[in-house]
Amino acid sequence: MKLLKLICILFIAGLTSCNVVQYATVPVDYAPKLVFRTDTARILVVNHVVFDSTRMNKRKIMALKAAAYSAITGAEKELKLLPGVKISSIVDSVSFSANKDSVKHLAAKYKANYVLTLDAFNAGLVLDNVQYDGNAQIAYYSTKATVAFTLHESNGIFFKKFKGIATEPQDGRFGYSIDGAARNAALDALKDYLPYTITNYRPLYNQSDQLALSVRQILAGRFDVAFKVLNPIIDGPDPKQASRAAYNLAVVYEAQGDIDEALDLAKLSNQKQQNDYATTLIAALIKE
Template sequence: MRLIFAFLFISYLFTACSTFVPVKRTLPPDIKLSTQKGKFLFISRFSADSLPFSNDNKIEVFRIGYNSFIEGLSAGFDSSRRYNLTPLDGMVEKTAVTEPGLPLDKVQVNNICQGQQVNYLLALDAYNLYFDQEVEVVKQEDGTKERTAYYDLVAESFISMYDEEGKLLDQFRDEQRIAHDERSVISGLLAVGPSMGKADQNAVLISSKLGRDFIQKFYPRVIFEQRQFYHTKEFKNAYRSYLSENWDTTESELLKITESQKPEIAGRAAYNLAVLYENINRPEDVDYWYRKATNLLGNKVPILK
């Protein structure tokens, strides 16, 4: 028991020496073109009239959601100065519904692109709306369990991208979701889910955003992740300046500490520098200082993703 307590106490001291800070990362575009501009033709293989169910209200929600997706897709391209999208109807048979079918024929795509004088063709292979359910179980003080079912409405699209020669370049499956409903679950029974036929408002919201966001695939994306950062007294000034986004001060403070005669302190400073350089997009410096931190701290160095 004493050994376990000592181990837990040491673990606490180690983790208490560091906290988490945000790190900004820039990801490359999902779609990389050989030129900075491109003319795109868009065709849809989806048809609400071919949906495999007979509920008129549900079909109408699919139709409304699909139209919102198309409007969002067009609005996204309209906001771009680099890329132009031209919708074209009636060029292919609308057989695909909620799941994608086979790719378009290469010769057919080539003929369409040449006839319309475009560089690329985007094809909506399928569009779908569905509810995603998650059940939460909470144990009450009297020992009974209370179950609640949470429902997200999900809009899903499948888009294929072809070049002007008819070659299939890529396929994209994307989704948008929104918290839609929650219901109590009677023990031993399945929860009766919400009606898709009454989900028109949320279907419009997420479908429009799903379409509008497609244009972002052509541009770099910025995301934020969490990294460990040492913040004990030696690093107090560096930590504060990092949170204030004063990168020059953070760098100068940490560089001074890397000269410490104590390997542990110097190693932690080197690690903090690697985090800083990752945040300001200096990958060579990240590699250099993380290697130095690893040499000084060994297996105690936090992992950089």
Template sequence: MKRFAPFFILIVVFFTSCSIPQYVTVPVNYGPKMGFSRDSTTIVVVNRYQPDSVKIRDYRRINVLKKMAVVSLQTAADQLKYLKGVHVINLVDSINYAVNTDSVKFLAAANKANYVLVLNDVTAGIYPETVYYNGVASNYYATKIKTNLSLFESNGIYSKKMVGMAEVPQDEVYSGGFASLFYRSSYRSSVPAVITATREATLDALKDYLPFSISNERPLYADDGQLESSVMQIKAGKFDVAFKILNPLIDGADVKLASKAAYNLAVVYEAQGDIEEALKTAKLSNQKHPNDYAKAIIVDLMKE
């Protein structure tokens, strides 16, 4: 046994030196970035999208695309009507799927509307995806949707393009490898995922006008006594206590500890909804000592 003692000592040292990251769920709520200037706003919702039957010969795929168009416009109408002062007139024909060819100016005047929301295009794709967890591959099909809408002012001249994208995994899996080249999930079997992704893509297109929330799973540094204490306070939602622990560490002589403290503090700011300060502190963390946690949160915060 004495011969193997150094080996066991190395194992103990290795595992004690490798800290297991702890995570915290950070919900972030956002208000609309844009609004309508009038106290009372009327928006007409119409369909201008017609699947190209020349390019698409499969009638089942055309029917799915038509269903997606109706779902997209109904989702937009349902969401916009909840905004303060907004009245929605939905002219979408969900039964006969009629495409409205009237001019924006005519539609606005006929309905006494301030804006006209139209669907220009909706596209769908089904792709095989592979993810790895602990070195084990997991294969699945992903439905990817893109919606293209335009919000016109009543004069029919000025408009804002709104493009949204979403990806939803399907229940159906594929075997992967060479066999996947000869088999692809059908649109018919993908309808539930397609509808879900269409709704999410539409919400993504309207995100500037709608309040929304996201949840981020943030890793935290806890490989130091004070850092571990800050993690306990963050998980308990006691952000003021976590701030008092972390803030003095940022200016300390130990740059690695300062960097980790700054990162944990950036998570605190994000959890409190102060995205500007969170981004500033995350950048400070990476400046003091480059680290993957800070780089990842910086990318996310710049998008937020």
């Protein structure tokens, strides 16, 4: 059972009154879209990237090598957390030289089921905007990184290509670092193999004593009590209250991970009486 937290947003109307909208924080866990073919996947990580010394100075190449290595280690760290995945690497963090051996040879040599190669990497500063403070100009930058991986099977024939991109705001007062963007770009590239969580913020109806009681139960994680409060209202004679109760109950089911039941309740809410909360929830649940 997931714990829901209370978020209150105050909308100030004039100087004397305000309306409090209560939100439930509903985390939704997503399983990886892709899985490895073997129960124990031994993945060898290899660098194929070569930086052109005729087009870049030594300092820039060193910075790019360090960031590319951060991208690789970030990918390794997340992949290691997957069940049955074992990671080994032959990437030299000092020279960061490209390995030219065949994938099939490396897989056999290191007894790997898969070989993950870093094929391309680039990163740098991007100007976001310029603001004027009196007579001074203040420039705001982000670091941007792009990566390309290929996941080869041990036979060297079958493979999948992945590309990732990430940006990270920077505060120039403390210098600039592209490592964070590099790691996030690697995770973006491999996201289909990684589980992730999205947190949804669902507004709740509380404009009656019974609805307010249901909100308190939902926010406390007492979903069984909330169900007992809301179910009679859904079957009651007031279509407006029934619609709102059905919506609140849809949030309860979403919080418990029952997306199908949550979608049915959100649709029932709109059938009882059309409302924006249910319409928005229906669209979100279809995507989930």
